[in-house]
Amino acid sequence: MAKTRELLVETMKQLLWERGYDATSPNLVLERSGAGKGSFYHHFKGKKELAIAAMDSRADELSEEFDCLVAKHSDPLAAVAAYMCQTRDASKGCRIGRIVQDPSLEDPLLNAPLKRFFGEQHGKLTQLFQQAQTESLLSDALSPEQLATLAISALQGGFVYGRAMQEGDVVNDATDSFITLLNTQRLAE
C-alpha cells in the first residue's frame, strides 16, 4: 500500500499520546499497525524521524482545532473560555504536552515540533487577550503575554496534577479556575 507511511504516522501519534516517546518502541508501532519492519525502515530513517513526523502532524491538528473553535466566537474572551473549558481527561494526558518531559526530548530536533506548537499557541492566545483589552473588555492588570503564559500553564499543569492525583477530572478544575479568575478581570461595558 502507498498508505503504509500514513498508517505508521497515525499509529505513532496514538502511541506518543499513550506512552510518550521513550517508552514507544518500533516493535510496538509495528504490532499495533500491522506493518512490518521492512516497511518501517523503508519509509523512515528510524524511530526519531517517525516521531517528528507524528508530532508535526499532531501539532497541526491541534492548531486547526483551536482555530475552528476561535472562529465560532466573536468575543475573544468567550473563545478563550471555550478553549480552556473543553472537557479533558488527565489520565490520558495532553495529546502533545504528554511528551515534553521525556529525556530524549532534550534533543533539539525532537523538541522542535513542540516548541513550534507551544510558541504558536502562545501567540494566538496573546492576540485574543490583546484584542479583548483593545476593545476594553478586559483589564490591563496583566499583559496579554502574561495571560497567555498562565493559560497554557494552567492547562498543562492541570494535566500533571490530575495525573499525579489519579483523578482525570482535576484538569478541568484547573482550567475552570483560571477562567473564573480571568472573568473577575472583565470590564463592564
Added chain:
Amino acid sequence: MAKTRELLVETMKQLLWERGYDATSPNLVLERSGAGKGSFYHHFKGKKELAIAAMDSRADELSEEFDCLVAKHSDPLAAVAAYMCQTRDASKGCRIGRIVQDPSLEDPLLNAPLKRFFGEQHGKLTQLFQQAQTESLLSDALSPEQLATLAISALQGGFVYGRAMQEGDVVNDATDSFITLLNTQRLAE
C-alpha cells in the same frame, strides 16, 4: 558502610530529577554512587523499591521547605507569593513533578508518593487561602480549593511550558503571572 543505603537513595533522588524513573537504570545509579550491584540488591528488592524510597524522601524534603517558608510569613498571601515566586529553572524540571508523566508511574505503588505529596500540598495551600478569606484579605470569587488547584497547576504547567520552549525562565513568568492575578483579588483593609 552502613550508609550505602542512604547513598543509593540520595543518588536516586538526583537521577529521578535529572532523567525521571524510566530512563534511570540501576547501572547508572551504581556508576554515579560508586556502589556495587551486590549492595544495591542487598538493600533493595529492585529499582522500583529504591525509587519509592527516593520519592518519599524528596516529598518530605519539599514539604519541609514549604513549611519553613510559610513559617516566615504572618500574612498568608505573602507566604503563597514567596512560595510561588522562588526562582526556578524549567530546564531542570520540578524535583518531584518531573517524574509524573513517566509511563511506569501508572503503577499505583510508584505513584503513591506523588499522590501524597500533591495532596498534602493542595491541603496546605487551601488552608492559606482559607485563612486569607477569613481575615478578609482576599475576595471569595474563587474557593480556597480552586485557588490551590490553580496555584499548583500554574507551577507545574510552567515547568512543562518552559521545557517545551527551552527557556528555563518561563516557569517564573507563569508563577509571577499567577501572583499578579491573585493580587487583583486582595481586599482593601
Added chain:
DNA sequence: GTCTATACCGAGATAGAC
C-alpha cells in the same frame, strides 16, 4: 555487606531475499 560473573530479554536497527 559487598564483589564479580552470568543470564535473560527487549530496544533499535541492518541485510538481503522476494
Added chain:
DNA sequence: GTCTATCTCGGTATAGAC
C-alpha cells in the same frame, strides 16, 4: 515496498564467592 532473519547493546536481575 515489504518480509524474515539476524545483530548488537544495555536494562534488570540472580548466583555464589569473599
